[in-house]
Amino acid sequence: MLTTGNDTVLSKRATKTANTDEFLLTQFEKAEANLFHAKDNPEGIVNMGTAVNRVMEVELIERLTKPDALRFEQRYMHYFNNSGLLELRQAVADTLTRHLAPDNPVSPDNLAIMNGAGSCLDALAYTLCDPGDVVLTPTPVYTRIFTDIEERGQVDVMPIVCKAVPDNAEESFRLYKETVEDKILETQSAGRRVRALILVNPNNPLGDIYPPGLLLDIMKICAKYAIHFISNELYSLSIFDEDANFQSVLSFKDIPDPERTHFIWSMSKDFALAGFRTGVIHTCSSSVMKCLGKIALYQCTPSLIQHASATLLSDKAWCDDFYLKINRQRLRDRYSCCLARFRGAGITVRKAKAGLFIWFDLGPYLRSRTKEDEMDLFQEILKRGVYIVPGTQLYCEEPGWFRASFAVSEVELEEGLKRIQQVVEERKQKGQVSWSTY
Ligand SMILES: Cc1ncc(COP(=O)(O)O)c(C=O)c1O
Incomplete structure (x- = not known):
């Protein structure tokens, strides 16, 4: 049995961690506890909030349950190179080379x-800051x-705010090199040391891709101020x-500051395997690699799972000619379906090119464009049985935008879209709309 909480038991940082409510995690747990199932739980919640790709589950299970992938052997019982089995690092290197950096x-x-x-x-965060x-x-x-x-590195993350443009979804949330440099200078002149910049590309939640020219410009700006660039x-x-x-950062020939350029995948x-951790x-930096090799002990992936991932990625024919192709096709189909349905219902969508999400504006269906009214709409949609993420929870400055994952089953997608549309229609009919822009 747990004792009643006493925060003096914890360190200051642990107190903060323990007491910070994490929206995505809380909602994920709630949704999973009452998940929609067409037959067994038709009143349950359709989880279109969590970033999970469910479109290839059957195919993945089929491949991973072949005897070469998930099979226990004596070698998985003992210690191993914490920063990764060579078979997995080789398989990842080959996969990334083929798809992201052939030259x-x-x-x-x-x-x-x-x-x-x-x-x-x-x-x-620990290694660089x-x-x-x-x-x-x-x-x-x-x-x-x-x-x-922030949590363990004790480092502050500050946003480079990309703004919504009234009545122009495609121009909204764009990133400009000038904004990046301005933010660096502003932060520095406030007496803070900027150590790194993280770019999520393709972006979550926008589903957009940064143009290669912009990427290079931003890498040059980072190099100018000796800031690590993390892609x-x-x-x-x-x-x-x-x-x-x-264009992946891995494929650039003339990286402005290779020692300070890092990539995450x-x-x-x-590969829809969040459970594999x-x-x-x-990184091209030997000193960064040396430190990562030491701290990997605290956060390494079990060797059995590394072997299964390596087997999957090494099966080039399965990955390239089957899995990745079909996965893209299904994502494209699901996205197109959402786009057509939302646009048909008069909902503004910002076009996506990649990933699992559709990013759309329900601002006109808020009583007013405030965080409170956005949360109110979120709760109404949740009550109707769909979890989608309100944009302000993703650091969007303008309330009203939402992120939904379309990488769910066809049945879930249909049910989820139907429920969202019902709420929007009801708000329209009751006149609970502001039609406000910004
Ligand atoms: C951009 C981005 N980075 C990191 C993560 C975390 O991924 P992982 O499950 O590999 O920890 C996610 C998951 O949603 C993500 O979207």
């Missing part, structure tokens, strides 16, 4: 495996970027827009 082969020596991308962020340093990231963004960097490319193999012009999104950092 710039990735070496397994530049890779460290950790238990998920969240862990990779935590490890980089001192307590009190600042890390910048454009917002809106996946909320845990803040937590992962979070968790969704880079889930680009479903065939015209998207994506994971099995959680592109397998993420990877790529």
Whole structure:
């Protein structure tokens, strides 16, 4: 039995961790406890809030239950190289080379495996920053970027705010190199040391891709101020827009500051295996790699799981000719379905090119564009049985935007969209709308 809480038992930082309510986690747990199932729990919650890719579950289970993947052997009983089995680092290096950097082969020596991308962020915060340093990231963004960097690294994450543009979804939330440099200078002139910048590319929640020219400009700005550039490319193999012009940081020939340029990827999104807790950092810095090798002890992935991931990734025909192709196709189909339904219902959508999310504006259906009214709409939609994430929980400055994952089953998608549309229609009919822009 747990005793009643006494915060003097904890350190100051642990008190903060223990007492911070984490929206995404809380809502995930609530949704999972009463999950929609067409037959067994039709009144349950359709979880379109959590960033989980469910579109290839059957195919993944089929592949992973073949005897070469998940099979226990004596070698998994003992200690191993904490920063990753060579077989997995090699398989990841080959996969990243084939898909992201064919002219710039990735070496397994530049890779460290950790238990998920969240862990990779935590490890980089520890390795690159001192307590009190600042890390910048454009917002809106996946909320845990803040937590992962701040919680144990004792580093402050500050947003580079990308703004909504009234009545222009496509121009909204754009990132400009000038905004990046201005934010660095502003932070520095407030007496703070900016140590790193994190770019999520393709972006969560926008589903957008940063143009390669902008990426290079931002890398140059980081190099000018000796700031580490961290490219979070968790969704880079889930680009479903065939015209998207994506360039991984791994493929740039003339990286302005290779010692301070790092890359993160994971099995959680592109391979839908969040439960495997397998993420990877790529760095060209031998000193960064040396430190990661030491701290990996605290956050390594079990060798049995590393072997299963390595087997999957090494099966090139299965990955390239089957899994990644079908995965993209299904993501594209689900996204197109959402886009058509939302636009048909008069909901503004910002176009996505990659990932699992659709980012849309329910601002006109709020009584007023405030955080309180956004939460009120969130609660109403949740009560109707769908969990979607309100944008302000993803550091969006303008209330009204929401993120929904379309990477659910077809049945869940249909039910989820139907319920969201019902709430919107009811608000329209009751005149509970503001039609306000910003
Ligand atoms: C951009 C981004 N980074 C990191 C993570 C965490 O990934 P992992 O499960 O590998 O820790 C997520 C998960 O949603 C994400 O979207």
